[in-house]
Amino acid sequence: MQDMTDTPNRGLTRHIPLIVIAAVAVIGSLTLGDYLTxxxxxxNREALLAFRDDNLIGLxxxxxAAYVTIVAFSLPGAAVASVTGGFLFGLAAGTAxxxxxxxxxxxxxxxxxRWGLGATLSARLEASEGTVKRLKEGLRENEISVLFxxxxxxxxxxxxxxLLPALVGVKFRNFLLTTALGIIPGxxxxxxxxVGLGEVFDRGETPDLSLLWEPHILGPILGLCALAALPILIKAVRGKKEI
Structure with a gap:
């Protein structure tokens, strides 16, 4: 006969990965901010370049591995890691x-x-009525557009x-697709x-990440945002016409 007392324990176990991630994120934000810069x-510029020349695959x-860890645990330094990719490997390989x-x-x-808190919230959303239910149905109909x-x-x-998509129960394959494609512009x-970081260091300067907000960069990205939102607008207009 199954012991029903272990059900709460299994429920708590599901939250362990997210709890670990949250704990590491907090500790990392307090301890690594001065190092991932x-x-x-x-x-370490010369040492990294020398190691790259000797062992490109290893580097x-x-x-x-380092970048995955930074993102998975929401550690500081993701922007630095992205720039480092271009510095060490060039535009094509670095972007990849x-x-x-x-x-x-x-x-x-x-x-x-999604395995922990997301499963609980998704179940509650599925059982909800009224406005919450309508929002859930709207998200399901426009999932890919919203994720993009x-x-x-x-x-x-x-x-x-x-985190947000996991908490509202979006499909993993849609999350994977929109993540892999949606982060390419940035x-x-x-x-x-x-790619030009070496010259910046030679001048004794620090990289200017505000480039992302320049009109010639921001404009195309906003254009992609409008393209991603277009299916949502079309469905909304069609829905009003049917009414």
Missing amino acids: FETLRA AAGFV LNVTSATIGACAIFLAA LLRLVPAVPFFVAN AIVFTSIG
Whole structure:
């Protein structure tokens, strides 16, 4: 006969991955902020370049592992890591490594959140009525468009775009697709900054990440946002006409 007293324990166990991530995120924000910086990269510049020349595959593997860890645990330094990818590996390879690493890390935190708290919230949303139910149905109908918007809108923090979809029960395959494709524009911008990082260091300067907000960069990204939102607007207009 099954012991029903272990059911609450199993329920608590589901939350362990997200609890661990939250704890590491808090500890990391308090202890790693002074290390995952451009100054650290500047200080270790020659050693990293020498190691890259001797062991490119090993450095790429180490870079991916570090970047995945940063994203999965929401640690500080994701922007520095993206720029570092361009600095060490160039625009094409750097962008590929940045996108791959960020996608893997995002999927890890998504799955951890969905397995625990996300499962509980999703069940409650499914059982809800009224406005909450309508919002849930609207999200389900426009899931891919909404997920693309979360990735493309620069004002949405990356960790929010990782956690929020898990908490409302979106499909993992849609999350994976929109993450892998939606972060490409931003990844190209940050990686391109890294490509010229050596010259910036030679001048004794610090990289200017405000480039993302320049009109010639922000304009195309906002255009992609409008494109992602278009299906939602079309469905809304059709719905009003049917009424």
